[in-house]
Amino acid sequence: MTLATGRRYLMCRPTYFAVEYTINPWMDPTGAVDTALAVQQWETLRQTYLDLGHTVEEIPPLPGLPDMVFAANGATVVDGRVLAVQFRNPQRADEAPAYRSWFERAGFEVHDPKHVNEGEGDILLAGDLLLAGTGFRTAHAAHAQVQEVFGHPVVTLQLVDPRFYHLDTALCVLDNRTVAYLPEAFSPGSQAVLRRLFPDAVLASAADADVFGLNAVSDGRSVVLPVQATGLAARLRERGYDPIGVDLSELRKAGGGPKCCTLVIRGQETGK
Numbered sequence: 685m686t687l688a689t690g691r692r693y694l695m696c697r698p699t700y701f702a703v704e705y706t707i708n709p710w711m712d713p714t715g716a717v718d719t720a721l722a723v724q725q726w727e728t729l730r731q732t733y734l735d736l737g738h739t740v741e742e743i744p745p746l747p748g749l750p751d752m753v754f755a756a757n758g759a760t761v762v763d764g765r766v767l768a769v770q771f772r773n774p775q776r777a778d779e780a781p782a783y784r785s786w787f788e789r790a791g792f793e794v795h796d797p798k799h800v801n802e803g804e805g806d807i808l809l810a811g812d813l814l815l816a817g818t819g820f821r822t823a824h825a826a827h828a829q830v831q832e833v834f835g836h837p838v839v840t841l842q843l844v845d846p847r848f849y850h851l852d853t854a855l856c857v858l859d860n861r862t863v864a865y866l867p868e869a870f871s872p873g874s875q876a877v878l879r880r881l882f883p884d885a886v887l888a889s890a891a892d893a894d895v896f897g898l899n900a901v902s903d904g905r906s907v908v909l910p911v912q913a914t915g916l917a918a919r920l921r922e923r924g925y926d927p928i929g930v931d932l933s934e935l936r937k938a939g940g941g942p943k944c945c946t947l948v949i950r951g952q953e954t955g956k
Protein backbone atom coordinates (compact mmCIF):
# COMPACT_ATOMS: atom_id res chain seq x y z
CA MET A 685 0.00 0.00 0.00
CA THR A 686 1.24 3.50 -0.78
CA LEU A 687 0.74 6.50 1.42
CA ALA A 688 -2.15 8.77 0.66
CA THR A 689 -1.13 12.05 -0.94
CA GLY A 690 -3.22 15.16 -1.53
CA ARG A 691 -4.94 14.70 -4.85
CA ARG A 692 -6.44 17.16 -7.28
CA TYR A 693 -9.89 16.29 -8.57
CA LEU A 694 -12.16 17.90 -11.16
CA MET A 695 -15.91 17.72 -10.55
CA CYS A 696 -19.05 19.11 -12.19
CA ARG A 697 -22.07 20.07 -10.06
CA PRO A 698 -25.21 18.19 -11.21
CA THR A 699 -27.31 21.36 -11.57
CA TYR A 700 -28.85 20.09 -14.83
CA PHE A 701 -28.75 16.39 -13.95
CA ALA A 702 -31.61 14.28 -15.35
CA VAL A 703 -32.19 10.95 -17.06
CA GLU A 704 -33.51 12.01 -20.46
CA TYR A 705 -32.18 9.24 -22.72
CA THR A 706 -30.89 5.67 -22.45
CA ILE A 707 -27.25 5.00 -23.31
CA ASN A 708 -26.65 2.32 -20.68
CA PRO A 709 -28.94 -0.28 -19.06
CA TRP A 710 -29.28 1.70 -15.81
CA MET A 711 -30.99 4.69 -17.45
CA ASP A 712 -34.79 4.76 -17.45
CA PRO A 713 -36.11 8.12 -18.71
CA THR A 714 -39.62 7.28 -17.44
CA GLY A 715 -38.42 7.04 -13.81
CA ALA A 716 -38.39 9.98 -11.39
CA VAL A 717 -35.14 11.82 -10.68
CA ASP A 718 -34.72 14.26 -7.80
CA THR A 719 -32.15 16.77 -9.05
CA ALA A 720 -32.00 18.63 -5.72
CA LEU A 721 -31.18 15.37 -3.95
CA ALA A 722 -28.56 14.58 -6.60
CA VAL A 723 -26.91 17.94 -5.88
CA GLN A 724 -27.00 17.24 -2.14
CA GLN A 725 -25.43 13.80 -2.57
CA TRP A 726 -22.80 15.26 -4.88
CA GLU A 727 -22.00 17.99 -2.31
CA THR A 728 -21.40 15.27 0.27
CA LEU A 729 -19.00 13.52 -2.08
CA ARG A 730 -17.15 16.78 -2.69
CA GLN A 731 -16.97 17.52 1.05
CA THR A 732 -15.66 13.99 1.68
CA TYR A 733 -12.71 14.71 -0.62
CA LEU A 734 -12.06 18.07 1.05
CA ASP A 735 -12.14 16.43 4.49
CA LEU A 736 -9.56 13.92 3.25
CA GLY A 737 -7.27 16.80 2.34
CA HIS A 738 -7.76 16.69 -1.43
CA THR A 739 -8.30 19.68 -3.71
CA VAL A 740 -11.49 19.86 -5.77
CA GLU A 741 -11.70 22.02 -8.90
CA GLU A 742 -15.10 22.64 -10.49
CA ILE A 743 -16.06 22.93 -14.14
CA PRO A 744 -19.30 24.90 -14.63
CA PRO A 745 -22.22 22.63 -15.65
CA LEU A 746 -23.95 23.39 -18.95
CA PRO A 747 -27.73 23.27 -19.47
CA GLY A 748 -28.87 20.52 -21.84
CA LEU A 749 -26.00 18.20 -20.83
CA PRO A 750 -27.55 16.10 -18.03
CA ASP A 751 -24.62 13.65 -17.87
CA MET A 752 -21.92 16.32 -17.55
CA VAL A 753 -21.74 15.56 -13.80
CA PHE A 754 -19.76 12.46 -14.78
CA ALA A 755 -16.45 14.30 -14.99
CA ALA A 756 -14.40 11.09 -15.23
CA ASN A 757 -15.51 10.96 -18.85
CA GLY A 758 -14.18 14.46 -19.55
CA ALA A 759 -10.50 13.66 -20.13
CA THR A 760 -7.54 11.50 -19.14
CA VAL A 761 -4.80 13.37 -17.31
CA VAL A 762 -1.44 11.76 -16.61
CA ASP A 763 1.89 13.49 -15.87
CA GLY A 764 0.32 16.88 -16.60
CA ARG A 765 -0.65 15.79 -20.11
CA VAL A 766 -4.28 15.68 -21.23
CA LEU A 767 -5.96 13.46 -23.80
CA ALA A 768 -9.31 15.03 -24.69
CA VAL A 769 -12.33 12.80 -25.23
CA GLN A 770 -14.67 11.85 -28.03
CA PHE A 771 -17.96 10.37 -26.84
CA ARG A 772 -19.57 7.28 -28.34
CA ASN A 773 -23.09 8.73 -28.07
CA PRO A 774 -24.24 12.02 -29.67
CA GLN A 775 -26.17 12.94 -26.50
CA ARG A 776 -22.88 13.60 -24.70
CA ALA A 777 -20.83 14.97 -27.62
CA ASP A 778 -21.02 18.62 -26.53
CA GLU A 779 -19.37 17.85 -23.18
CA ALA A 780 -16.07 17.13 -24.94
CA PRO A 781 -15.22 20.72 -26.02
CA ALA A 782 -16.27 22.06 -22.60
CA TYR A 783 -13.83 19.79 -20.79
CA ARG A 784 -11.18 20.40 -23.45
CA SER A 785 -11.29 24.16 -23.00
CA TRP A 786 -11.26 23.87 -19.21
CA PHE A 787 -7.90 22.10 -19.44
CA GLU A 788 -6.56 24.51 -22.05
CA ARG A 789 -7.48 27.48 -19.90
CA ALA A 790 -5.83 25.78 -16.92
CA GLY A 791 -2.60 25.66 -18.95
CA PHE A 792 -2.37 21.96 -19.79
CA GLU A 793 -0.95 20.44 -22.96
CA VAL A 794 -4.07 18.97 -24.60
CA HIS A 795 -4.02 16.23 -27.24
CA ASP A 796 -7.00 15.72 -29.55
CA PRO A 797 -8.59 12.28 -29.67
CA LYS A 798 -8.32 10.29 -32.89
CA HIS A 799 -10.90 7.70 -31.86
CA VAL A 800 -13.80 7.34 -29.47
CA ASN A 801 -12.46 7.45 -25.92
CA GLU A 802 -14.45 8.29 -22.80
CA GLY A 803 -11.56 9.41 -20.61
CA GLU A 804 -11.01 7.97 -17.17
CA GLY A 805 -14.24 6.04 -17.47
CA ASP A 806 -12.19 3.55 -19.51
CA ILE A 807 -8.55 4.54 -18.93
CA LEU A 808 -7.15 4.01 -15.44
CA LEU A 809 -3.58 4.50 -14.22
CA ALA A 810 -2.38 1.61 -12.05
CA GLY A 811 1.21 2.18 -11.00
CA ASP A 812 3.07 2.63 -14.29
CA LEU A 813 0.44 0.87 -16.36
CA LEU A 814 -2.59 2.31 -18.05
CA LEU A 815 -5.49 -0.13 -17.93
CA ALA A 816 -7.78 0.53 -20.89
CA GLY A 817 -11.29 -0.84 -21.28
CA THR A 818 -13.10 -1.48 -24.52
CA GLY A 819 -16.22 -3.31 -25.67
CA PHE A 820 -18.95 -0.73 -25.11
CA ARG A 821 -17.61 2.82 -25.24
CA THR A 822 -13.89 3.49 -25.81
CA ALA A 823 -12.73 2.12 -29.18
CA HIS A 824 -9.90 -0.40 -29.13
CA ALA A 825 -8.04 1.82 -31.62
CA ALA A 826 -7.93 4.58 -28.99
CA HIS A 827 -5.69 2.44 -26.78
CA ALA A 828 -2.75 2.87 -29.16
CA GLN A 829 -3.12 6.65 -29.00
CA VAL A 830 -3.33 6.52 -25.21
CA GLN A 831 0.03 4.71 -25.11
CA GLU A 832 1.57 7.14 -27.60
CA VAL A 833 0.39 10.28 -25.79
CA PHE A 834 1.31 9.20 -22.25
CA GLY A 835 4.24 6.85 -22.79
CA HIS A 836 2.92 4.38 -20.25
CA PRO A 837 2.32 0.76 -21.30
CA VAL A 838 -1.35 0.21 -22.10
CA VAL A 839 -3.11 -3.02 -21.18
CA THR A 840 -6.33 -3.64 -23.11
CA LEU A 841 -9.19 -5.13 -21.11
CA GLN A 842 -12.30 -6.43 -22.81
CA LEU A 843 -15.58 -5.64 -21.06
CA VAL A 844 -18.42 -8.11 -21.69
CA ASP A 845 -21.39 -7.13 -19.47
CA PRO A 846 -23.43 -4.12 -20.72
CA ARG A 847 -24.24 -3.13 -17.11
CA PHE A 848 -20.52 -2.57 -16.59
CA TYR A 849 -19.98 -0.58 -19.77
CA HIS A 850 -17.05 1.55 -18.56
CA LEU A 851 -13.90 0.08 -17.03
CA ASP A 852 -14.43 2.17 -13.88
CA THR A 853 -17.72 0.36 -13.19
CA ALA A 854 -15.95 -3.03 -13.11
CA LEU A 855 -12.51 -2.22 -11.69
CA CYS A 856 -11.08 0.17 -9.14
CA VAL A 857 -7.39 0.99 -8.74
CA LEU A 858 -6.67 0.81 -5.01
CA ASP A 859 -3.00 1.83 -5.06
CA ASN A 860 0.09 1.51 -7.25
CA ARG A 861 0.07 -2.26 -6.98
CA THR A 862 -3.47 -3.45 -6.41
CA VAL A 863 -6.93 -3.26 -7.91
CA ALA A 864 -10.40 -4.51 -7.01
CA TYR A 865 -12.57 -5.92 -9.81
CA LEU A 866 -15.54 -8.04 -10.82
CA PRO A 867 -14.06 -10.98 -12.78
CA GLU A 868 -17.20 -11.82 -14.75
CA ALA A 869 -17.36 -8.30 -16.20
CA PHE A 870 -14.29 -9.20 -18.31
CA SER A 871 -13.64 -11.66 -21.15
CA PRO A 872 -11.80 -14.89 -20.21
CA GLY A 873 -8.55 -13.58 -21.71
CA SER A 874 -8.79 -10.30 -19.84
CA GLN A 875 -9.54 -12.15 -16.61
CA ALA A 876 -6.31 -14.10 -17.14
CA VAL A 877 -4.41 -10.85 -17.73
CA LEU A 878 -5.82 -9.35 -14.53
CA ARG A 879 -4.89 -12.47 -12.51
CA ARG A 880 -1.35 -12.29 -13.92
CA LEU A 881 -0.89 -8.57 -13.25
CA PHE A 882 -2.69 -8.40 -9.90
CA PRO A 883 -2.48 -11.74 -8.09
CA ASP A 884 -3.40 -9.95 -4.85
CA ALA A 885 -6.44 -8.15 -6.23
CA VAL A 886 -9.59 -7.79 -4.20
CA LEU A 887 -12.34 -9.71 -6.03
CA ALA A 888 -15.74 -8.06 -5.77
CA SER A 889 -19.03 -9.92 -5.60
CA ALA A 890 -21.87 -9.37 -8.06
CA ALA A 891 -23.89 -7.83 -5.20
CA ASP A 892 -21.20 -5.18 -4.63
CA ALA A 893 -20.81 -4.44 -8.32
CA ASP A 894 -24.61 -4.16 -8.72
CA VAL A 895 -24.63 -1.19 -6.33
CA PHE A 896 -21.67 0.34 -8.21
CA GLY A 897 -19.25 -0.60 -5.42
CA LEU A 898 -16.32 -0.73 -7.83
CA ASN A 899 -16.99 2.81 -8.98
CA ALA A 900 -14.79 3.92 -6.12
CA VAL A 901 -12.05 6.51 -5.66
CA SER A 902 -8.96 5.43 -3.75
CA ASP A 903 -6.09 7.68 -2.72
CA GLY A 904 -4.06 4.64 -1.70
CA ARG A 905 -5.50 4.57 1.80
CA SER A 906 -9.06 5.93 1.91
CA VAL A 907 -11.49 4.41 -0.57
CA VAL A 908 -14.63 6.45 -1.24
CA LEU A 909 -17.33 4.06 -2.44
CA PRO A 910 -21.14 3.72 -2.50
CA VAL A 911 -22.40 3.15 1.04
CA GLN A 912 -24.53 0.25 -0.24
CA ALA A 913 -21.39 -1.79 -1.10
CA THR A 914 -21.03 -3.21 2.39
CA GLY A 915 -19.36 -6.49 1.42
CA LEU A 916 -16.63 -4.74 -0.55
CA ALA A 917 -16.13 -2.20 2.26
CA ALA A 918 -15.52 -5.09 4.68
CA ARG A 919 -13.00 -6.72 2.31
CA LEU A 920 -11.17 -3.42 1.93
CA ARG A 921 -11.04 -2.90 5.68
CA GLU A 922 -9.54 -6.40 6.10
CA ARG A 923 -6.86 -5.41 3.62
CA GLY A 924 -5.91 -2.28 5.55
CA TYR A 925 -7.80 0.34 3.52
CA ASP A 926 -10.17 2.84 5.02
CA PRO A 927 -13.51 2.56 3.18
CA ILE A 928 -15.75 5.64 3.30
CA GLY A 929 -19.36 5.11 2.17
CA VAL A 930 -21.27 7.84 0.33
CA ASP A 931 -24.83 7.68 -0.98
CA LEU A 932 -25.12 8.61 -4.66
CA SER A 933 -28.44 6.80 -5.27
CA GLU A 934 -29.82 9.54 -7.55
CA LEU A 935 -26.75 9.56 -9.80
CA ARG A 936 -26.87 5.77 -10.03
CA LYS A 937 -30.12 6.20 -11.97
CA ALA A 938 -27.90 7.43 -14.83
CA GLY A 939 -25.41 4.60 -14.32
CA GLY A 940 -22.89 6.59 -12.31
CA GLY A 941 -21.18 6.52 -8.91
CA PRO A 942 -18.39 8.32 -7.02
CA LYS A 943 -15.65 7.58 -9.56
CA CYS A 944 -17.78 8.67 -12.50
CA CYS A 945 -18.18 12.06 -10.78
CA THR A 946 -14.44 12.45 -10.23
CA LEU A 947 -11.65 13.15 -12.71
CA VAL A 948 -8.14 12.84 -11.30
CA ILE A 949 -5.82 15.65 -12.38
CA ARG A 950 -2.30 14.27 -12.26
CA GLY A 951 0.22 17.03 -12.65
CA GLN A 952 3.88 16.68 -13.49
CA GLU A 953 4.73 17.64 -9.92
CA THR A 954 2.67 14.92 -8.24
CA GLY A 955 3.94 12.20 -10.57
CA LYS A 956 1.74 9.16 -10.66
Ligand code: ARG
Pocket residue numbers: 707708711751754756757776804805806850852853938939940941943944945
Ligand atom coordinates in the same frame (compact mmCIF):
# COMPACT_ATOMS: atom_id res chain seq x y z
N1 ARG B 1 -25.04 8.23 -18.16
C1 ARG B 1 -23.63 8.25 -18.32
C2 ARG B 1 -23.25 7.47 -19.57
O1 ARG B 1 -23.82 6.45 -19.81
C3 ARG B 1 -22.94 7.70 -17.13
C4 ARG B 1 -21.45 7.81 -17.19
C5 ARG B 1 -20.76 7.18 -16.06
N2 ARG B 1 -19.37 7.49 -16.07
C6 ARG B 1 -18.38 6.62 -15.78
N3 ARG B 1 -17.18 7.08 -15.70
N4 ARG B 1 -18.61 5.35 -15.67
O2 ARG B 1 -22.38 7.85 -20.31
